[in-house]
Amino acid sequence: MTQPTLYGTSASRALRALWGIEETGIAFTHVPTTYGPDSKAPEYLAVNPNGRIPALVDGDLTLCESMAINLYLAKRYGGALYPANPADEARAWQWSVWGISEIEPLQMQIVVQKLFTPEEKRNPKVVEGATKGLQRxxxxxxxxLAQRPYLLGDQFSVADLNVAAVMHLMKNIGFGYSEHAHVQRWADACHGRPALARALARP
Ligand SMILES: N[C@@H](CCC(=O)N[C@@H](CS)C(=O)NCC(=O)O)C(=O)O
Structure with missing residues (x-):
């Protein structure tokens, strides 16, 4: 059987899936497709018609969306990374959707301002508004996280992986959690994992 292929560079949202596949410890082929023209090449559009990274091919399965890729990888190859009962499984789905709907849109407003907008064109009100919005x-x-060390209990799981992977960008924009001590403790633990370091070391 051929090993899974993961498309996408680490300096993009594909980092989330690279981190996920590194957590499983399986052998895989990494194709460092960028979010530039190579993600719009016909060969890549055949893998992900959305023209976005990441994407995963595993046997007959072709999958896009970082959260779905990580849920699949964790269930198929991740052992204890994936919840053992339906209630925790549903919680992992909930947190994964929560991360990309409640955190990502506000976080991206700050990222766009701080990393992709020339200083003279930045709008501090956007950063202020998004920072305020993120407090909820x-x-x-x-x-x-005040109730338990990780989102589903005592162990790091795919729920933590997906939420912490979305929030990894917060590190790049120097966003602090001074009013959220449990988030800070948890983010430090998640972002200190060797699998993330291995993913970040990839092209
Ligand atoms: N919801 C998708 C978002 C993927 C995404 O937007 N990837 C960006 C790179 S960070 C991309 O491929 N952009 C290329 C484009 O939009 O044309 C996921 O989480 O996988």
Whole structure:
């Protein structure tokens, strides 16, 4: 059987899936497709018609969307990374969707301002508004993490992987969690994992 192929460079949202596949420890082929023209080449559009990275091919399965890729990888290859019962499985789905709907859009407003907008064109009000908006989901996350070390209990799971992978960009923009001590403790633990370091070391 051929090994899975993961498309996408680490300096993009594909980092999330690279981190996920590194957590499983399986052998895989990494194709460092960028989000530039090579993600619009016909050969890549045949893999992901959306023209976005990441994408995964595993046997007959071709999959896009980083959260779905990680849920699949964890279930298929991740052992204890994937919840053992339906309730925790549903919680992992919930947190994964929560990360890309409650955190990502606000986080991206700050990322676009700080990393992709020339200094003279930045709008501090956008950063201010998004920072304020993020306090509500961060309070929710903090309250959940006050109950237990990780989102589903004592162990790091795919729920933590997906939420922490979305929030990895916060590190790049120097976003602090001074009012959310449990989030800070959890983010440090997740972002300190060797599998993430291996993913970041990839092209
Ligand atoms: N919701 C998707 C987003 C993927 C995404 O937007 N990837 C960006 C790179 S960070 C991309 O491929 N952009 C190319 C484009 O939009 O044309 C996921 O989480 O996988």
């Amino acid at each position: 989901p961060l309070r929710v996350l903090d309250a959940a």
